Amino acid sequence: MTPLNDKRFEHLTRAGILVEAERCDLKGGVVLHARERSTDVEIAQAAAQAFGYHAANILPRLNGFAGYDCVTIEIVRVNY
Structure with missing residues (x-):
């Protein structure tokens, strides 16, 4: 199975909040819209929902991961 590290991560939560990162290994942080x-x-x-999804579905397919304590989170408020 090919590691997902450099693939883009996107997750739309039940509340309609988009959580995205440039990489599935979350290097560079995540943005919550x-x-x-x-x-x-x-x-x-x-x-929490996005990181739970990531832990269950993405983390097992990564080739190395620094840990969730190393992830920076940027919150962007959007009007939609």
């Missing part, structure tokens, strides 16, 4: 009206709790839940 949250609606302006999203609460801090919704944003935290979206991050």
Whole structure:
């Protein structure tokens, strides 16, 4: 199986928050595109959901991973 490290990561959460990263190994961090009206709790839940998905589906297919404690998160508020 080919490692996914350099492939793009995108996950749309149940709350409609898009979580994306340039790489599946999350080097360079992740960006959460949250609606302006999203609460801090919704944003935290979206991050947890995306990282849970990543841990279950992407992490096993990576060739090395620094760990979730090394991931930077940028929150971008969008009006849609």
